[in-house]
Amino acid sequence: MADAPPTDPKATASSDPPAEGGEDAGPSKKALKKAEAKAKKEAEKARKAAERAKADAAKAASGPAEDLAKDNYGKHNHTIKVESEKVSLKNIGDDHVDKTVKVRAWIQNARMQGAKMAFVELREERNWAIQGVVAANPEGTPVSKQMVKWIGALPLESFVLVEAKVAKPLEPVKSCRVADYELHISKCYLISPGPTVLGMGMAAANRPVASFEDEDPDGDTAVDEAKAGVEAMAVDGPPSASMSTHLNNPAMHKRAPVQQAIADIRFAVCNLFREYLHGENFVEFQPPCLIGASSEGGANVFSMKYFEKDAFLAQSPQFYKQFEIAGGRKRVYCIGPVFRAENSNTPRHMTEV
Numbered sequence: 001m002a003d004a005p006p007t008d009p010k011a012t013a014s015s016d017p018p019a020e021g022g023e024d025a026g027p028s029k030k031a032l033k034k035a036e037a038k039a040k041k042e043a044e045k046a047r048k049a050a051e052r053a054k055a056d057a058a059k060a061a062s063g064p065a066e067d068l069a070k071d072n073y074g075k076h077n078h079t080i081k082v083e084s085e086k087v088s089l090k091n092i093g094d095d096h097v098d099k100t101v102k103v104r105a106w107i108q109n110a111r112m113q114g115a116k117m118a119f120v121e122l123r124e125e126r127n128w129a130i131q132g133v134v135a136a137n138p139e140g141t142p143v144s145k146q147m148v149k150w151i152g153a154l155p156l157e158s159f160v161l162v163e164a165k166v167a168k169p170l171e172p173v174k175s176c177r178v179a180d181y182e183l184h185i186s187k188c189y190l191i192s193p194g195p196t197v198l199g200m201g202m203a204a205a206n207r208p209v210a211s212f213e214d215e216d217p218d219g220d221t222a223v224d225e226a227k228a229g230v231e232a233m234a235v236d237g238p239p240s241a242s243m244s245t246h247l248n249n250p251a252m253h254k255r256a257p258v259q260q261a262i263a264d265i266r267f268a269v270c271n272l273f274r275e276y277l278h279g280e281n282f283v284e285f286q287p288p289c290l291i292g293a294s295s296e297g298g299a300n301v302f303s304m305k306y307f308e309k310d311a312f313l314a315q316s317p318q319f320y321k322q323f324e325i326a327g328g329r330k331r332v333y334c335i336g337p338v339f340r341a342e343n344s345n346t347p348r349h350m351t352e353v
Contacts, residue, residue, distance in 0.1 A: 069144035073151065076189035082163050089128040092181050096166040103130075103183065106255070107158045107194070108202065109175070116145055118152035121176055122162065122183070127257035130178040132164060134185040142186045151185070157194035157202075157252070163187035200241050200249040205256035210240035270335050282331040287320035289337065295319045300341035313339035 027035075084102040092101075105122035108129055112118050116136040123129040134152075136145045154160070164183035172179040246253045253259055274284065294301045295315050302313040317334050324332040340351055 067144050067146045068140040069142055069147045072142050072187045073147045074189060076161055076191045080189055082161060082187065082189075084163050089122075089124045089130050089178050092130070092166060092178060097168060097181070098165065100163060100165050100186070101183075102161065102163045104159070104161050104191070105129075107154055107156055107160060109156065110152055110154065112148075112152040116148055118148050120151060120154075120185075122160075126260050127177050129176040130181060130183055131169070131173045131176050132162065132183040132185050134188070147188070151188050154190065155194035155196055156198060157255075158190060159192040159194075161187075161189045161191055198249075198252065200245050200252045201239065202252065202256060204239045204241040205246070205249070205252045206258045207240040209243050209246060211242040273333075273335060277331075277333050280331070282333045283324075283329050285320070285324050285329075285332050285334050286336065287314065287317040287334055289314050289339075302339050302341045315340055 082102045084100045087096065087101045087103060089103065089105070103122060103124070105124050108121040108123040110118060110120045118134050120132040120134070121129050122132050134143055134148055136143050136148050162183065162185050164185040164187075166181055167184050168180065169182045173182060241249075277284075290306065290311050291314050292309070292311060294312055295318065301315055304311050304313070316338055317336070321332055321334070342351065
């Protein structure tokens with residue numbers, strides 16, 4: 001039998017088994033589609049990023065966008081003229097709707113509603129307040145986004161001059177006394193800015209005095225309290241302030257509607273006295289409040305130095321009434337303060353009446 005021919009080592013070497021289906025293994029069609037979609041998405045993101053970068057570069061090169069409403073807001077000066085009809089908030093009615101008016105008022109509250117709209121509460125005397133709306137126009141005039149941002153950032157209690165169109169709100173504004181109307185502001189000028197931090201807010205100024213313990217504190221304490229705006233928070237109500245805080249913030253104290261109402265009642269009573277006495281043929285006169293000697297014997301007086309002499313706060317106008325009668329007047333009266341240095345706790349003895 002003949003010997004078998006020698007085998008080729010290369011031919012007899014084992015090889016890898018064939019892939020399933022008889023073909024080499026590779027990525028599936030689903031994987032290829034997924035990779036292709038991902039590549040397209042990345043390319044699109046890169047394209048948009050390049051476009052944004054190009055737009056930002058062009059914007060930076062051209063500078064900030066022009067403010068077309070720059071003449072309709074800012075600090076007030078003598079060259080600014082607003083020709084619209086001046087109205088008082090308490091007199092606004094249906095005949096003013098859709099008319100342009102001007103108002104001078106304090107900013108009682110302000111809030112931004114996005115970047116293109118702001119709401120401001122404008123207050124005149126007492127508690128007469130109205131809601132103002134300032135909204136940016138797409139074309140940038142008469143109100144721009146810069147103008148909205150500027151108005152929304154004004155400090156509270158700033159005094160402003162505004163020009164606006166009177167309109168009816170969709171529903172009554174509960175936070176303002178003028179509830180059935182609102183102002184669509186087209187111009188706003190700052191006459192007097194409010195402080196960055198109020199020493200006493202309107203809510204506290206409108207409440208009764210919380211404490212009399214620090215009525216006469218040392219000077220440094222009073223100044224620090226005024227700067228910090230210390231307000232004692234009531235447990236079951238809005239904030240209230242101490243007597244020291246009221247005394248160190250007299251402007252805010254006087255702006256409070258409650259304090260103005262007290263003064264109004266006081267002077268209304270005085271006017272009633274005057275009307276009655278004038279009807280009875282009395283004549284009013286004004287006695288001095290600073291005198292050189294006590295006007296009533298045996299009573300305590302407040303003394304003070306008047307240049308080089310001793311002077312006293314008047315205890316009573318009686319002496320000067322007698323002067324008036326001796327001068328030929330038959331019936332006289334006066335309305336004014338008198339001072340008695342009597343440390344008494346009874347209701348009929350007060351140091352100032």
